[in-house]
Amino acid sequence: MRFTLLLSGCLWLVLLSIDGHADEDVKANITRGLQSLLPDMKITAITPSPVQNIYQVMMGPDIVYMTGDGRYLLKGDLLDLQDRRNLSEEGRSVARLDILKNIPERDLIEFAPEKTEHAIYVFTDVDCSYCQRLHRDVPELNKNGVAVRYLAFPRAGIDSKAYRDMVAVWCAGDRHQALTDAKNGKPVAYRQCDNPVKQQYQIGQSLGIRGTPAIFLENGTELPGYMSPEKLVSLIRG
Incomplete structure (x- = not known):
């Protein structure tokens, strides 16, 4: 489990609200129980699960389940075997989307078609x-409205050459050309x-990213790395 959530203060303001669907006693029990184990952990939502007396506890994009008395984790x-749904992954997707949608547009480098039908978020490394x-597939993706x-x-961290190269890209007068040149x-x-x-x-670390490209769809679903533009467009369109 990734318990280190390194989000900025502005993002925490968006996320730090405990859902009102769990009653106050349950929320207090779960908060007390979890913080006795992880005192610095910030709970972002507590909601009932489909299982009686089991509650879904979200900490950013991380999820655990706890009993209403806060004793068992x-x-x-x-998994919902009847409907063939991964309820935990659905919850993580919502949390990831909340994080991604609250990143200012000015901080992204977006390659967009004339008419955007869909969008993907891509955590990238120039190396x-x-x-x-x-990146070579971007024109084909744009052609398909993505x-x-x-x-x-x-990937090598904030003391790496790649980090300095990416700072240079984000600080360039023409960030699109700089990113293309770097790649x-x-x-x-x-x-x-x-x-x-x-x-x-x-x-990216808080989202559990370990490799690049890390691709997220508009609904928060994470895709497993690089795939051809044909397959990617097919997944995007559902």
């Missing part, structure tokens, strides 16, 4: 070969400015 996915391959919204995720192995003049690269890297 269950870790794992809750990642599959990220470079996906906007690509890039966020920075230098094609061309040097981008280093600049410093007030930039979101570190914050986006931390958001």
Whole structure:
């Protein structure tokens, strides 16, 4: 479980609300029980699950289940075998979408078609070969009405060359061209400015990203890495 949620203060203001569907005693019991184990953890929602006296507890995009008295904690996915649904993944998708939708548009590098029908969020690294391959697919995705919204995720961390390269991209006068150049192995003049690269890297960590490209659909669903534009468009359109 990823208990370290490194979201910025503005995002926490959006997320920090405990759902009113669980009664106050239950919320108090669960909060007390969980914080006795993880005192710094921030609970973002407590809602009843379909199982009697079992509650879904969300901490950003992380989910656990607890009994109403706050004594027992269950870790794992809750599956509805009758309807063939992963209820936990549905909850995580909603939480991921809340996070992604509250990232300011000015902090994204978006490659959009003339008429956007769908959009994907892509955490990218300029040194990642599959990220470079996906970037070459952007014109085909745009042709199919799909906007690509890039966020920075230098896999080697914030002390790496990739991090400095991505700062240079986000600080460039023409960020679209700078990102394309960087992904094609061309040097981008280093600049410093007030930039979101570190914050986006931390958001990616909170979402559990381990590799790139990390692709998220408009409903918060996470896709398993690179795929061909044909397959990606098919998944987007459902």
